[in-house]
Amino acid sequence: MKLGTDIREFMTRLGHEFSRPELLLRALTHSSIATPNRPDNQRLEFLGDRVLGLTMAEALFAADKSASEGQLAPRFNALVRKESCADVARQIDLGSVLKLGRSEMLTGGRRKEALLGDAMEAVIAAVYLDAGFEVARDLILRLWGDRIDHVEEDARDAKTALQEWAQARGIRPPKYVIISREGPDHAPIFTIEAQLDTGEKARATAGAKRQAEQAAAKALLDRLSVD
Structure with a gap:
């Protein structure tokens, strides 16, 4: 061939x-x-x-x-x-x-x-x-x-890890807000923002809502570890 x-x-x-x-x-x-x-x-x-x-x-x-x-x-x-x-x-x-x-x-x-x-x-x-x-x-x-x-x-689920981080500090669980949803119905692109009551937040974009939430949670965890 x-x-x-x-x-x-x-x-x-x-x-x-x-x-x-x-x-x-x-x-x-x-x-x-x-x-x-x-x-x-x-x-x-x-x-x-x-x-x-x-x-x-x-x-x-x-x-x-x-x-x-x-x-x-x-x-x-x-x-x-x-x-x-x-x-x-x-x-x-x-x-x-x-x-x-x-x-x-x-x-x-x-x-x-x-x-x-x-x-x-x-x-x-x-x-x-x-x-x-x-x-x-x-x-x-x-x-x-x-x-x-x-x-x-x-190995750890980022959303679970972020929730545990918040609970250990007496903070309410994080919220995940859809900032935008673009593209056709068969191939949407989500931008999600993970938010804490203390004001910390981070965004991520992915082709599935769950993936975008996970990526946003990881981005926020990374930022919190640096801070």
Whole structure:
């Protein structure tokens, strides 16, 4: 199969040369451009999520033999959540090779958190089907890299942490105010402000309300720790 220079360069960034490149092309195909003869990446996303989950569960289990299930679970969630997958996707510039329909391209699909995270999981599945679990596992551990070593820093839910910070100081729980909602209904962009009664506040923008709230809470926690 003849591949474009962009796909070959992406395989180099990914660190895997596909013997069946059609798997990679499917992993990069969003539903907005799919046809009966050109299936999208949703089935691969389903499989990749499980390959990623097993890899991270195994890595965490081996790394800390004294950790309880209650300690391992939030670490696991921090490593496999959509935001982490999207962060890795940006690291290898996956967005530049996504196959998108016109509507998604016009609404910034190459930068959307959920879309990037889903595609990263699909690429993992493509590697798994192309070369087996051990190769997919090694690729995941390499791409996630220091995130695994520093997972404790990311394991706590930012909104919960901010609420606990406020309660410990006798402050009422934080409020999350929608500052703006832009974009079409199928691809909204939310700007949320986390506010404390003491006047401290911070804003964040994301493609989902929950993600924007979490990001705003983290931004406010970071500001409070500096102050």
